[in-house]
Amino acid sequence: MSLLSVDALSVTFAGHGTGRGAGRAGRATKAVDGVSFDVAEGQVVGLVGESGCGKSVTALALMGLLPRKGVSVGGRAEFDGADLLSMGEKKIRDLRGSQLAMIFQDPLSSLNPVVPIGVQVTEILTRHRGLKGEAARKEAASLLDRVGIPDPDRRLKEYPHQLSGGMRQRALIAMAVACAPRLLIADEPTTALDVTIQAQILELLKELVDQEGTALLMITHDLGVVAGLCDQVNVLYAGRAVETAGRRELFAHPTHPYAHGLLGSIPRLDAPRGEPLRPIRGSINDKIAWADGCAFAPRCDFYTLQCLTGTPELTEPRAPGHQVRCVNPVLPADRSADAAEVSS
Amino acid sequence: MNATPGLQKKADKIDRLAQLMERTETTSGAGLWREAFRRLRTSKTAIIGGVVIGVFVLVAIVGPWLAPYSPTAQDWRGEVFPNQGRFVGPRGENWFGLDHLGRDEFSRMLVGARQTLLVGVVSMLIGLVAGAVIGAVSGAAATLGGEPGKRLDTVIMRVTDIILALPSLLLAVSVAAVLGQSLTTVMIAVGVVQVPVFARLLRGSMLAQGSSDYVLAAKAVGIRKRRIVLTQIMPNSLSPVIVQATLSLATAIIEAAALSYLGLGNPDPAIPEWGVMLSQAQRFFDNAPMMSVYPAVGIIVTALGFTLLGEAMREALDPKLRG
Amino acid sequence: MLRLVARRLLQLIPTLLGLSVLLFLWLNRLPGGPASAILGERATEAEVARINRALGLDEPVWVQYGRFIKRIFQLDLGTSTQTGQPVWEEFTLRFPATVELSVAAIAIAIVVGVPLGYFAARRRGSWLDVTAVSGSLLGICIPVFFLALLLKGLFAVNLGIFPSFGRLSTGIDATKVTGFAVLDGLLTGEFDASWDAVMHLVLPAVALASIPLAVIVRMTRASVLEVLGEDYVRTAESKGLDKRVVRARHVLRNALLPVITAVGLLTGSLLSGAVLTESVFSFGGIGQFIRTSIDARDYPVLVGFILFIALVYVLINLLVDVAYSLIDPRVRVH
Numbered sequence A: 001m002s003l004l005s006v007d008a009l010s011v012t013f014a015g016h017g018t019g020r021g022a023g024r025a026g027r028a029t030k031a032v033d034g035v036s037f038d039v040a041e042g043q044v045v046g047l048v049g050e051s052g053c054g055k056s057v058t059a060l061a062l063m064g065l066l067p068r069k070g071v072s073v074g075g076r077a078e079f080d081g082a083d084l085l086s087m088g089e090k091k092i093r094d095l096r097g098s099q100l101a102m103i104f105q106d107p108l109s110s111l112n113p114v115v116p117i118g119v120q121v122t123e124i125l126t127r128h129r130g131l132k133g134e135a136a137r138k139e140a141a142s143l144l145d146r147v148g149i150p151d152p153d154r155r156l157k158e159y160p161h162q163l164s165g166g167m168r169q170r171a172l173i174a175m176a177v178a179c180a181p182r183l184l185i186a187d188e189p190t191t192a193l194d195v196t197i198q199a200q201i202l203e204l205l206k207e208l209v210d211q212e213g214t215a216l217l218m219i220t221h222d223l224g225v226v227a228g229l230c231d232q233v234n235v236l237y238a239g240r241a242v243e244t245a246g247r248r249e250l251f252a253h254p255t256h257p258y259a260h261g262l263l264g265s266i267p268r269l270d271a272p273r274g275e276p277l278r279p280i281r282g283s284i285n286d287k288i289a290w291a292d293g294c295a296f297a298p299r300c301d302f303y304t305l306q307c308l309t310g311t312p313e314l315t316e317p318r319a320p321g322h323q324v325r326c327v328n329p330v331l332p333a334d335r336s337a338d339a340a341e342v343s344s
Numbered sequence B: 001m002n003a004t005p006g007l008q009k010k011a012d013k014i015d016r017l018a019q020l021m022e023r024t025e026t027t028s029g030a031g032l033w034r035e036a037f038r039r040l041r042t043s044k045t046a047i048i049g050g051v052v053i054g055v056f057v058l059v060a061i062v063g064p065w066l067a068p069y070s071p072t073a074q075d076w077r078g079e080v081f082p083n084q085g086r087f088v089g090p091r092g093e094n095w096f097g098l099d100h101l102g103r104d105e106f107s108r109m110l111v112g113a114r115q116t117l118l119v120g121v122v123s124m125l126i127g128l129v130a131g132a133v134i135g136a137v138s139g140a141a142a143t144l145g146g147e148p149g150k151r152l153d154t155v156i157m158r159v160t161d162i163i164l165a166l167p168s169l170l171l172a173v174s175v176a177a178v179l180g181q182s183l184t185t186v187m188i189a190v191g192v193v194q195v196p197v198f199a200r201l202l203r204g205s206m207l208a209q210g211s212s213d214y215v216l217a218a219k220a221v222g223i224r225k226r227r228i229v230l231t232q233i234m235p236n237s238l239s240p241v242i243v244q245a246t247l248s249l250a251t252a253i254i255e256a257a258a259l260s261y262l263g264l265g266n267p268d269p270a271i272p273e274w275g276v277m278l279s280q281a282q283r284f285f286d287n288a289p290m291m292s293v294y295p296a297v298g299i300i301v302t303a304l305g306f307t308l309l310g311e312a313m314r315e316a317l318d319p320k321l322r323g
Numbered sequence C: 001m002l003r004l005v006a007r008r009l010l011q012l013i014p015t016l017l018g019l020s021v022l023l024f025l026w027l028n029r030l031p032g033g034p035a036s037a038i039l040g041e042r043a044t045e046a047e048v049a050r051i052n053r054a055l056g057l058d059e060p061v062w063v064q065y066g067r068f069i070k071r072i073f074q075l076d077l078g079t080s081t082q083t084g085q086p087v088w089e090e091f092t093l094r095f096p097a098t099v100e101l102s103v104a105a106i107a108i109a110i111v112v113g114v115p116l117g118y119f120a121a122r123r124r125g126s127w128l129d130v131t132a133v134s135g136s137l138l139g140i141c142i143p144v145f146f147l148a149l150l151l152k153g154l155f156a157v158n159l160g161i162f163p164s165f166g167r168l169s170t171g172i173d174a175t176k177v178t179g180f181a182v183l184d185g186l187l188t189g190e191f192d193a194s195w196d197a198v199m200h201l202v203l204p205a206v207a208l209a210s211i212p213l214a215v216i217v218r219m220t221r222a223s224v225l226e227v228l229g230e231d232y233v234r235t236a237e238s239k240g241l242d243k244r245v246v247r248a249r250h251v252l253r254n255a256l257l258p259v260i261t262a263v264g265l266l267t268g269s270l271l272s273g274a275v276l277t278e279s280v281f282s283f284g285g286i287g288q289f290i291r292t293s294i295d296a297r298d299y300p301v302l303v304g305f306i307l308f309i310a311l312v313y314v315l316i317n318l319l320v321d322v323a324y325s326l327i328d329p330r331v332r333v334h
Helices: A055-063 A089-095 A117-129 A133-146 A152-157 A165-177 A195-212 A223-229 A247-252 A257-264 A332-343 B005-022 B030-041 B044-066 B105-144 B146-165 B168-179 B183-210 B213-220 B225-261 B274-284 B289-317 C002-029 C033-039 C045-054 C061-073 C087-122 C127-141 C144-158 C181-188 C191-228 C231-238 C243-280 C286-296 C299-327
Strands: A002-013 A029-040 A044-048 A071-079 A100-103 A183-187 A215-220 A232-237 A240-246 A323-325
Touching: A002 A055, A002 A215, A029 A044, A029 A055, A029 A071, A029 A215, A029 A232, A029 A240, A044 A055, A044 A223, A055 A071, A055 A100, A055 A183, A055 A215, A100 A165, A117 A133, A117 A152, A117 A165, A117 C243, A133 A152, A133 A165, A165 A195, A183 A195, A195 A215, A195 A223, A215 A223, A223 A247, A232 A247, A232 A257, A240 A247, A240 A257, B030 B044, B030 B289, B044 B105, B044 B289, B105 B146, B105 B183, B105 B225, B105 B274, B105 B289, B146 B183, B146 C002, B168 B183, B168 B225, B168 C002, B168 C243, B168 C299, B183 B225, B213 B225, B225 B274, B225 B289, B225 C127, B225 C144, B225 C243, B274 B289, B274 C144, B289 C127, B289 C144, C002 C061, C002 C299, C087 C127, C087 C181, C087 C191, C087 C243, C087 C286, C087 C299, C127 C191, C144 C191, C144 C243, C181 C191, C191 C243, C231 C243, C243 C286, C243 C299, C286 C299
Parallel strands: A044 A215, A044 A232, A100 A183, A183 A215
Antiparallel strands: A002 A029, A002 A071, A232 A240, A240 A323
């Protein structure tokens, strides 16, 4: 029984330019286009993809944090039996922070600069656990202590700009786990941090999740994070899952050309000398609509005209439970062939 | 490959896309203005502002030829008795009625547009040029002058702050007191008020540009400082100044009217100017309010036009809004 | 906190010094100088020389400047050529009226402007927003004295709801305590006098409030719009906090910071506006006095007023800085 079950989630932004001035084209954009995945209790699930693939929008949609105006959300997202997407404003407000919590990418801008850390931690305790005054302060101090912030009593009185980057992210994590949520969504929690701090923060997240049995939805573009943390991985491209598999399976047999390319583009120390790096061409802006075919086709080394005959379906060409959205997947027999093609 | 024509077309499109991808993506510099202009054309605010300004400038140019009567001849002197509260309102031959000296108000409005535009433009230019020079020196000194440059910048900015601290009207009054009462005085006085605004703006914008990566890069590859200022920092710092210039035209016209009201305006009553007309007419406001309303509406609508266009330009040039 | 105030006060010294030099130079550049201001323009050269000697104008410039500064510190701003009274006394006499008017105007601007700007931003694109934005544009573009005339013509002369001039009706005999008419009535228990003063205050205060109101609406709106898009507001929402907490603690508290600065910077335009508004309503404050001084070329009064305004301006902005630093911790650490 999964804790969170997302089914055919789609998010469409109405075109901008309805306001004064700017006057941009009023075309609607589909940021998320039918994404489905499950998160079980205690499981760590990764949403992977480059910026613009819809992974952050997915997270915001689940949290009910997308603006109501100009955005339409479709599909279902059952959390503990209730649909997060159709839930009333008040109800989801009660869930947010208590059962569902989120950690954001940039810890500096995600903390209110003019409110002391202490208030920002205690306000969530007051809201969901009814703690006030000294009790709230004590609990906040122990939370900071738990996420590894030394001298918590002093830190509670300080403001975000007085903390280091890693410290700020720890404070944000403290707020997120303050009410022992059942699902934690982490949106690129380490991107804005130094590499050494990144490892510490990931370690902390892992620890917290293991201790409490919290489910974690990890949103990242960093395959290193995925390799170290996730049980199950969903690779997103242009708003759709293109490959879903267990971590080991995905790293051993990336089958969608995009996932294949992503893994292939990581520099390797054990690669033969002189072998060039293999980036994926172009950017996510060079896409075609899913309705016309495979959105990745313009950047794909393996595309055929078949790729343009309509949206490819998710299939399991390699192993059960390993889903791939591609009509021309990278299978063992192609291996030598595609390597030759790429290097030519 | 025996594909259907539709498919082939799509395939071609993809190949084209692939080619496009190979090109490096650099669109900046001149692109900023082109982009801004494109957005201005679709902005309602900008269009309304532009049309208002267009009409105003047109009237300022051809107004004297359109005017049905002389703006200065007191043709109907015998019909107006301000002391007894007797005025002549709109009628067939005088669309806007007569002013307190029996002159045709409509003709005075048409002819007055030119002088109003002149006062606005000249005072704005005075403020712009003087302010830009001060701001540029200060900004250049602060970004590239090292420690002595920073000190010079501090001194200059302190002085402009002093001027900024003074209420603009009082500043204008002081200038007028030294220079005596004339149209030039009004323009200088209103212009001087704008100097610190432009100076601060250009300096701030140059400082922001000066610490940007591309200027660092230019310094790193050893381009001479003067060249960096002239070719890199200045062009990129000018857009807020141009926006401010548009907005300043509105302020200048309003300030000039206020100066006229305080009795510091153009002393020559023969040349109609909306601010002067308003300040003369306001004495008779209780008996002949429309006489004040015509020039006031002229001033307000014109100021609105410049403000709308300025705001639209600001929005169009705002990099945060660029999509 | 004290150190901040002390540092800001120290920073004022060069500003005020610079201003005094400018003023001094300006005084010396006046057509004909003080002599002709005193004697009129038809004075003979001998008379001018005599006056100059009497005023010490034949001494070196720096001696004159020293004396100028010394007199300022003694609050000796000279004598008004209109009334023959010391300028300082003329000011203190009229000061309460102008303060009353300005405070009323800025209060109107803040009390109306901040909520208006806030709700305009919250409901961006709604009729409220459109009205607030276009209204504030109009407020900036309408000459203050014309608005004052309009209000007076409509509500005082035609409808007779409010009095059209002065600070108190002629029949009312109020006891003077502080000089602030509204306050005096409350202090002495003469509530009808207070009410009368309030009625006299409404129209000029509304007229004077037009520009600050417009600026505050636009500032607040822009600032709230920006803050609403900030990450920390999203964080606050992600914590499931009450809407009220999110708005008060996370949106407004940040959004009001630039508005506070703007209020300080508005002092200058407020005093300019007071000169215009007070003369339309014959309000009897410093503004009206300046208006007549401009007509009479009463330079001692004008110089004194400029110094006075500069002082008020820097002091108010000092207050604003302190208030700002109380709210924004980032400014505190240096």
